[in-house]
Amino acid sequence: MNLNNKHVMLHDMSLRDGMHAKRHQISLDEMVAIATGLDNAGMPLIEVTHGDGLGGTSLNYGFPAHSDEEYLKAVVPKMKQAKISALLLPGIGTVDHLKMARDCGVSTIRVATHCTEADVSQQHISASAKMGLDTVGFLMMAHMASPEKMLEQAKLMESYGANCIYCTDSAGYMLPDQVTEKVSLLRAELSPNTEIGFHGHHNMGMAIANSLAAIEAGAHRIDGSVAGLGAGAGNTPLEVLVAVLERMGANHGIDLYKIMDVAEDIVVPMMDQPIRVDRDALTLGYAGVYSSFLLFAQRAQQKYGISARDILVELGKRGTVGGQEDMIEDLALTMAKEKGLI
Ligand SMILES: C[C@H](O)CC(=O)C(=O)O
């Protein structure tokens, strides 16, 4: 693989996907400390919001320590060079949330839908594009759609005004060949002005390999998080990816030692649990389950005595997708009844 002189734009997820791993309880001081460290290390783009995007605060998704607005107002003014992005899932976030984020100084809006439901993104993508924001279409659970289906959905998002389309491996299920197939088709068939991005999860230990495959196939924006702070076994660990890109001669613009220090000195000490490929996280990847279901399944295990692994396998069989968090407890309850545990 030759990535020599390839230009890669890294996008940090610690303060958004990492919110899942922290049950949305990151403090304002922690947010500012991580964002400032990343800014100093040269990170060009940092995502800040509830784990489920703008407006995610709810019983279904979890109540955060602070509102999106409080987080954004704390972080944005402290940035010297980094820009801030916000995620928005139609049905959770509204156009009012989008305006609030713009008013707080957010430069990039990423509108996320399940990989076969891009048509629900029209209102938010066009509103963001009309506001002149960097507008990204984020196709989640990409392993559940064929490359052709992904392309069809990506074209919809492009037609609504997105200037970048993401292939999002929400379940950490994909293998490098599948990433290559999907990203190459998007790169070949979308407008040359439309950027391609890749968002990986490390549930099968493939996040670095998948990110490299995506870059080789034409992706320019690559998501990851410091020390992997993110849902499931975490996102692509950025300090590791930076070291690999450095060795491969790619242009990433990040100071390796500075990002290593953010990982080791700030992020790892604030983790509630080690973020690693343990048996539950591995099950997410193996069974193709949405990474943010991990802690929900583990809580259901505590409550009903059914192993998180069994719950996750069943969720995979049923083809559950993001937004169906309420089904996890329901399923655990049914399984516990069937086993005579309650
Ligand atoms: C709302 C999700 O956490 C978005 C994401 O990061 C993914 O699908 O992966």
Ligand SMILES: [Mn+2]
């Ligand atoms: Mn994710």
